[in-house]
Amino acid sequence: GAVVSQHPSWVICKSGTSVKIECRSLDFQATTMFWYRQFPKQSLMLMATSNEGSKATYEQGVEKDKFLINHASLTLSTLTVTSAHPEDSSFYICSEIFMGGSYNEQFFGPGTRLTVL
Amino acid sequence: GNSVTQMEGPVTLSEEAFLTINCTYTATGYPSLFWYVQYPGEGLQLLLKATKADDKGSNKGFEATYRKETTSFHLEKGSVQVSDSAVYFCALQTDSWGKFQFGAGTQVVVTP
Numbered sequence: 001g002a003v004v005s006q007h008p009s010w011v012i013c014k015s016g017t018s019v020k021i022e023c024r025s026l027d028f029q030a031t032t033m034f035w036y037r038q039f040p041k042q043s044l045m046l047m048a049t050s051n052e053g054s055k056a057t058y059e060q061g062v063e064k065d066k067f068l069i070n071h072a073s074l075t076l077s078t079l080t081v082t083s084a085h086p087e088d089s090s091f092y093i094c095s096e097i098f099m100g101g102s103y104n105e106q107f108f109g110p111g112t113r114l115t116v117l
Numbered sequence: 118g119n120s121v122t123q124m125e126g127p128v129t130l131s132e133e134a135f136l137t138i139n140c141t142y143t144a145t146g147y148p149s150l151f152w153y154v155q156y157p158g159e160g161l162q163l164l165l166k167a168t169k170a171d172d173k174g175s176n177k178g179f180e181a182t183y184r185k186e187t188t189s190f191h192l193e194k195g196s197v198q199v200s201d202s203a204v205y206f207c208a209l210q211t212d213s214w215g216k217f218q219f220g221a222g223t224q225v226v227v228t229p
Contacts, residue, residue, distance in 0.1 A: 093160050105166070108162070
Protein backbone atom coordinates (compact mmCIF):
# COMPACT_ATOMS: atom_id res chain seq x y z
CA GLY A 1 0.00 0.00 0.00
CA ALA A 2 0.87 3.64 -0.24
CA VAL A 3 3.17 5.18 2.32
CA VAL A 4 2.27 8.37 4.12
CA SER A 5 4.60 10.03 6.57
CA GLN A 6 3.97 12.71 9.15
CA HIS A 7 6.38 15.01 10.85
CA PRO A 8 6.84 15.49 13.69
CA SER A 9 5.54 12.36 15.36
CA TRP A 10 5.03 14.29 18.56
CA VAL A 11 5.38 17.89 19.63
CA ILE A 12 5.04 19.80 22.86
CA CYS A 13 4.50 23.52 22.70
CA LYS A 14 3.55 26.43 24.89
CA SER A 15 0.11 27.95 24.81
CA GLY A 16 -0.13 30.75 22.25
CA THR A 17 2.46 29.37 19.86
CA SER A 18 1.82 27.90 16.42
CA VAL A 19 2.71 24.39 15.37
CA LYS A 20 3.08 23.05 11.85
CA ILE A 21 2.48 19.39 11.04
CA GLU A 22 3.60 17.95 7.72
CA CYS A 23 1.99 15.12 5.83
CA ARG A 24 3.92 13.61 2.94
CA SER A 25 2.92 11.12 0.32
CA LEU A 26 6.04 9.11 -0.32
CA ASP A 27 5.20 6.95 -3.28
CA PHE A 28 2.48 8.60 -5.32
CA GLN A 29 1.02 11.99 -5.99
CA ALA A 30 -2.00 12.77 -3.88
CA THR A 31 -4.32 15.46 -5.11
CA THR A 32 -6.51 14.99 -2.08
CA MET A 33 -5.49 14.53 1.52
CA PHE A 34 -7.61 14.49 4.64
CA TRP A 35 -6.84 15.75 8.11
CA TYR A 36 -8.38 14.04 11.11
CA ARG A 37 -8.30 14.72 14.79
CA GLN A 38 -8.58 11.98 17.36
CA PHE A 39 -9.30 12.53 21.03
CA PRO A 40 -8.21 9.90 23.55
CA LYS A 41 -10.25 6.72 23.24
CA GLN A 42 -12.47 8.27 20.61
CA SER A 43 -12.96 7.95 16.91
CA LEU A 44 -11.45 10.06 14.19
CA MET A 45 -13.11 13.33 13.43
CA LEU A 46 -12.63 14.64 9.92
CA MET A 47 -11.40 18.21 10.10
CA ALA A 48 -10.84 19.14 6.49
CA THR A 49 -10.17 18.00 2.98
CA SER A 50 -6.96 19.29 1.53
CA ASN A 51 -6.88 19.76 -2.23
CA GLU A 52 -3.66 20.43 -4.08
CA GLY A 53 -3.53 23.93 -5.45
CA SER A 54 -6.78 25.11 -3.94
CA LYS A 55 -8.28 26.07 -0.62
CA ALA A 56 -9.06 23.35 1.86
CA THR A 57 -12.63 22.40 2.57
CA TYR A 58 -13.38 22.43 6.29
CA GLU A 59 -15.99 20.38 8.10
CA GLN A 60 -18.70 22.12 10.03
CA GLY A 61 -17.48 23.40 13.35
CA VAL A 62 -13.78 23.43 12.46
CA GLU A 63 -12.20 26.87 12.62
CA LYS A 64 -10.39 27.50 9.37
CA ASP A 65 -8.42 30.39 10.83
CA LYS A 66 -7.17 28.24 13.64
CA PHE A 67 -6.30 25.17 11.63
CA LEU A 68 -4.55 26.41 8.52
CA ILE A 69 -4.11 23.85 5.79
CA ASN A 70 -1.80 24.22 2.85
CA HIS A 71 -1.45 21.69 0.04
CA ALA A 72 1.13 23.34 -2.16
CA SER A 73 2.38 20.24 -3.91
CA LEU A 74 1.12 16.81 -4.83
CA THR A 75 3.21 15.19 -2.12
CA LEU A 76 2.92 17.60 0.80
CA SER A 77 0.08 18.96 2.87
CA THR A 78 0.61 20.93 6.07
CA LEU A 79 -1.64 21.65 9.01
CA THR A 80 -0.74 24.64 11.17
CA VAL A 81 -2.40 24.96 14.54
CA THR A 82 -2.27 28.67 15.22
CA SER A 83 -2.22 30.17 18.69
CA ALA A 84 -2.46 26.74 20.21
CA HIS A 85 -4.28 26.20 23.48
CA PRO A 86 -4.39 23.17 25.78
CA GLU A 87 -7.74 22.11 24.31
CA ASP A 88 -6.00 21.70 20.96
CA SER A 89 -3.95 18.87 22.43
CA SER A 90 -4.85 15.83 20.39
CA PHE A 91 -3.64 13.21 17.95
CA TYR A 92 -3.70 14.56 14.41
CA ILE A 93 -3.74 12.11 11.54
CA CYS A 94 -3.57 12.76 7.82
CA SER A 95 -4.55 10.43 5.03
CA GLU A 96 -4.32 10.33 1.31
CA ILE A 97 -6.66 8.87 -1.20
CA PHE A 98 -5.75 6.30 -3.78
CA MET A 99 -8.33 6.39 -6.54
CA GLY A 100 -8.86 2.93 -7.90
CA GLY A 101 -11.64 0.80 -9.32
CA SER A 102 -14.87 0.73 -7.43
CA TYR A 103 -13.65 2.40 -4.28
CA ASN A 104 -11.16 4.93 -3.06
CA GLU A 105 -8.79 3.58 -0.45
CA GLN A 106 -7.33 5.79 2.23
CA PHE A 107 -3.81 5.40 3.51
CA PHE A 108 -3.15 6.96 6.86
CA GLY A 109 -0.09 8.60 8.25
CA PRO A 110 1.25 7.46 11.62
CA GLY A 111 -0.17 10.52 13.35
CA THR A 112 1.24 13.47 15.28
CA ARG A 113 0.60 13.84 18.98
CA LEU A 114 0.32 17.50 19.95
CA THR A 115 0.51 18.53 23.58
CA VAL A 116 -0.06 22.17 24.39
CA LEU A 117 1.09 23.25 27.84
CA GLY B 118 -27.04 10.96 7.19
CA ASN B 119 -24.46 8.22 7.17
CA SER B 120 -23.39 6.62 10.42
CA VAL B 121 -21.51 3.65 11.79
CA THR B 122 -22.27 1.99 15.10
CA GLN B 123 -19.83 -0.35 16.80
CA MET B 124 -20.07 -2.32 19.97
CA GLU B 125 -18.48 -0.58 22.90
CA GLY B 126 -15.29 -1.79 24.40
CA PRO B 127 -13.05 -2.67 25.88
CA VAL B 128 -13.38 -6.27 24.88
CA THR B 129 -11.08 -8.44 26.95
CA LEU B 130 -10.26 -11.93 25.76
CA SER B 131 -7.85 -14.72 26.51
CA GLU B 132 -5.41 -15.81 23.85
CA GLU B 133 -6.93 -18.25 21.32
CA ALA B 134 -10.46 -17.09 22.08
CA PHE B 135 -12.99 -16.21 19.38
CA LEU B 136 -13.46 -12.52 18.68
CA THR B 137 -16.52 -10.79 17.28
CA ILE B 138 -16.92 -7.04 16.98
CA ASN B 139 -20.32 -5.94 15.80
CA CYS B 140 -20.69 -3.12 13.30
CA THR B 141 -23.87 -1.81 11.74
CA TYR B 142 -24.29 1.11 9.44
CA THR B 143 -26.76 3.56 8.02
CA ALA B 144 -26.04 4.92 4.59
CA THR B 145 -27.62 6.14 1.43
CA GLY B 146 -26.67 4.29 -1.69
CA TYR B 147 -24.22 1.44 -1.67
CA PRO B 148 -21.25 2.12 0.56
CA SER B 149 -17.93 0.39 0.67
CA LEU B 150 -17.13 -0.98 4.11
CA PHE B 151 -13.83 -1.20 5.91
CA TRP B 152 -12.21 -2.32 9.10
CA TYR B 153 -9.14 -0.43 10.27
CA VAL B 154 -6.85 -1.31 13.16
CA GLN B 155 -4.90 1.12 15.30
CA TYR B 156 -2.07 -0.10 17.47
CA PRO B 157 -1.03 2.03 20.45
CA GLY B 158 0.56 5.30 19.40
CA GLU B 159 0.18 4.61 15.71
CA GLY B 160 -2.05 5.64 12.83
CA LEU B 161 -4.72 3.52 11.26
CA GLN B 162 -3.99 0.54 9.09
CA LEU B 163 -6.46 -1.03 6.73
CA LEU B 164 -7.35 -4.51 7.95
CA LEU B 165 -9.91 -5.57 5.37
CA LYS B 166 -12.59 -4.21 3.09
CA ALA B 167 -15.69 -5.13 1.10
CA THR B 168 -17.10 -3.09 -1.71
CA LYS B 169 -20.45 -4.73 -2.39
CA ALA B 170 -23.11 -6.86 -0.78
CA ASP B 171 -22.12 -10.42 0.17
CA ASP B 172 -18.43 -9.68 -0.33
CA LYS B 173 -16.22 -11.13 2.36
CA GLY B 174 -13.08 -9.28 3.32
CA SER B 175 -10.30 -11.23 5.02
CA ASN B 176 -6.80 -10.58 6.24
CA LYS B 177 -4.51 -11.95 8.98
CA GLY B 178 -7.18 -14.38 10.12
CA PHE B 179 -9.84 -11.68 10.40
CA GLU B 180 -13.01 -11.85 8.34
CA ALA B 181 -16.06 -9.66 7.77
CA THR B 182 -18.99 -10.13 5.41
CA TYR B 183 -20.95 -7.26 3.89
CA ARG B 184 -24.57 -7.97 4.81
CA LYS B 185 -26.88 -5.57 3.05
CA GLU B 186 -30.06 -7.08 4.46
CA THR B 187 -28.92 -6.45 8.03
CA THR B 188 -26.69 -3.45 7.19
CA SER B 189 -23.88 -5.08 9.08
CA PHE B 190 -20.18 -5.78 8.71
CA HIS B 191 -19.18 -7.72 11.81
CA LEU B 192 -15.52 -8.50 12.33
CA GLU B 193 -14.51 -12.00 13.43
CA LYS B 194 -11.36 -13.91 14.22
CA GLY B 195 -11.31 -17.50 15.28
CA SER B 196 -8.25 -17.46 17.53
CA VAL B 197 -6.84 -14.18 18.77
CA GLN B 198 -3.28 -13.52 19.80
CA VAL B 199 -1.83 -11.02 22.25
CA SER B 200 -0.54 -9.09 19.24
CA ASP B 201 -4.14 -8.47 18.15
CA SER B 202 -4.60 -6.09 21.06
CA ALA B 203 -5.53 -2.80 19.43
CA VAL B 204 -8.44 -0.51 18.65
CA TYR B 205 -10.59 -1.58 15.72
CA PHE B 206 -12.60 0.90 13.66
CA CYS B 207 -15.43 0.10 11.32
CA ALA B 208 -15.85 2.61 8.51
CA LEU B 209 -17.92 3.26 5.45
CA GLN B 210 -17.33 5.26 2.34
CA THR B 211 -20.07 6.57 0.09
CA ASP B 212 -18.43 9.68 -1.22
CA SER B 213 -16.56 9.15 -4.46
CA TRP B 214 -14.04 11.73 -3.30
CA GLY B 215 -13.10 9.52 -0.41
CA LYS B 216 -14.77 10.82 2.73
CA PHE B 217 -15.00 8.15 5.36
CA GLN B 218 -17.39 7.80 8.24
CA PHE B 219 -15.82 6.01 11.18
CA GLY B 220 -17.37 4.19 14.07
CA ALA B 221 -16.29 5.05 17.59
CA GLY B 222 -13.77 2.25 17.73
CA THR B 223 -13.62 -0.86 19.88
CA GLN B 224 -10.63 -1.56 22.05
CA VAL B 225 -9.61 -5.20 22.17
CA VAL B 226 -7.33 -6.50 24.91
CA VAL B 227 -5.98 -10.02 24.57
CA THR B 228 -4.34 -11.54 27.62
CA PRO B 229 -1.90 -14.45 27.62
